[in-house]
Amino acid sequence: MTRSLLLTLVLLIPGGLALAQEAPRLKSRLGVDVVLPKGFAKSKDKPNPTTAIHLEEKPGGPAFVVNAMKMGAALTEEELFKQTRKTFEQDGTVVDLKSGRFLRIEIELELEGGKKLLQRCYAGLRGRQAFYFFLARTSPVDFKRLAPRFEAFVGSALFSEPSQEPAPEEPAPEEPAPKEPAPKEPAPKKPAPKKPAPKKPAPEDPAPGTPIEPSPEAPTDPTTKPTKEPIKKKPVPRGRVLKRVALRLVSFDSEYDPDQWGAQNLVDGSPTSGWCSSPARKAPHRFVFDLGTPQRLARLELDAACADTGEYAGVGAKAYVVEGSLSGPKDGFTSLTKGQLLRGKNGQAVELPPTAHARWLRLTLTTNHGHAELTELMEVRAYARGVLGFHLERARLSRKRNGAASAEPYKAGERVWVNFKPRGLSPNAEGKVWLSVDLILEDARGKVILTREKVVDHVGVPPARPLSQFVSLYLSVPKGFPAGSYSVRLLVRDGFGEASAAARLRFQVGK
Secondary structure (H helix, E strand, O other), rough: EEEEEEEEEOOOOOOOOOOOOOOOEEEOOEEEEEEOOOEEOOOOOOOOOOOOEEEOOOOOOEEEEEEEEEEOOOOHHHHHHHHHHHHHHOOOOOEEEEEEEEEEEEEEOOOOOOEEEEEEEEEEEEEEEEEEEEEEOOOOOHHHHHHHHHHHHHHHHHOOOOOOOOOOOOOOOOOOOOOOOOOOOOOOOOOOOOOOOOOOOOOOOOOOOOOEOOOOOOOOOOOOOOOOOOOOOOOOOOOOOOEOOOOOOOEEEEOOEEEOOOHHHOOOEEEOOOEEEOOOOOOOOOEEEEEEEEEEEEEEEOOOOOOOOOHHOOEEEOOOEEEEEEOOOOOOOEEEEEEEOOOOOEEEEEOOOOOOEEEEEEEEEOOOOOOOOEEEEEEEEEEOOOOOOOOOEOOOOOOOOOOEEEOEEEOOOOOOEEEEEEEEEOOOOOOEEEEEEHHHEEEEOOEEHHHHEEEEEEEOOOOOOOEEEEEEEEEEEEOOOOOOEEEEEEEEOOOOEEEEEEEEEEEOOOO
């Protein structure tokens, strides 16, 4: 019996898009703008972090997608083309368009039911940004009609440095006048700030079973403890399941009063008690938190509804920097994200990149909303990816690569395709994942006929959405192979996450 291996990628295009008003050109903050093709419209859905532009001809129909990803300073165009050829397992063609030099690759996908889709990808390097243009969701007829228009679309692109401008501030919400609290002991320079009385209760932690992407099989965790504050439902984006991670404060550089305005209040679970800086300490203010174990972080939530009237106007934290480390609480920190908080608002989400793998977090507050001496923040919460853990999806035997499951007996000369999607792989500090696969063929009595250890043993950076990794292997049924019932056992390992998953897939060989 022979075997061969194919490791490939499938393009996933999110549905439910809405049409936007047409414009002559579309510009993305990720450093690219293009001419809007006639008959296509921009999606109003929230884009993925790497999606610069996403257009569609009609709901569920052909789409023009532009992805942008920051690359290392040493990456050359030749190396990018080499990576792209390896990803799609095709040589492609290097073409020179008005917008520059690209590698063009044709991709054919076969869906369940035998339906075929054709796609085209243009990959190009501009400075430190890699741009991937996809003609997606096209039937052979649509592809023939749209391919010339898509090449003109790619040729119309103009490239620039990605915008680093923060999102515009929203006006501060009107707050009722705070109640008069009991007076505090005065500090040497300034009286203690009044305890804020935010009008909104704490937002609810996303339950571990809350679906963030379409995932109807996602289990819930009934052991999760409720939050201390009154619970208020809050919509969460669809995507992976998230879990709340307990934070332990390791170090900080100032606090106003350890009893009422201490740094420990940032992790006490209550948005009505918080931290205030010392009048003697100017920004920046730094906090280091221990996550307990290395975590694949998805986002932070910061509460900034502070008392913001009279002598305490502008006291709320504004600009921040988030860093992560796997080395220790004092070194090895790398930047994860930075941004600005809105004034007087709790539950502000700080989205982290997929490569945010850390054991320690460092939060630095660099500015406030205008107060001359004091800065306040009420609460910090962290959420990690992958409550489901490492698992396999859509494991099936097919007659074609990435085809539909087949129950009909196989004959001599046919290929038995083994398809599955590995989900929840844990990245290392460089953002790479490690996938290893053993394949075992057994007869109806469980006798091992064939064993292939590490038929896949791959370390690399996973593709960014809307791409998704899947694995396809095949076994060829030779002439004279005995008829009967057989099974393929898969033993799949997440190398960096030290987790494993298994599947058993049965098939028949006919006479």
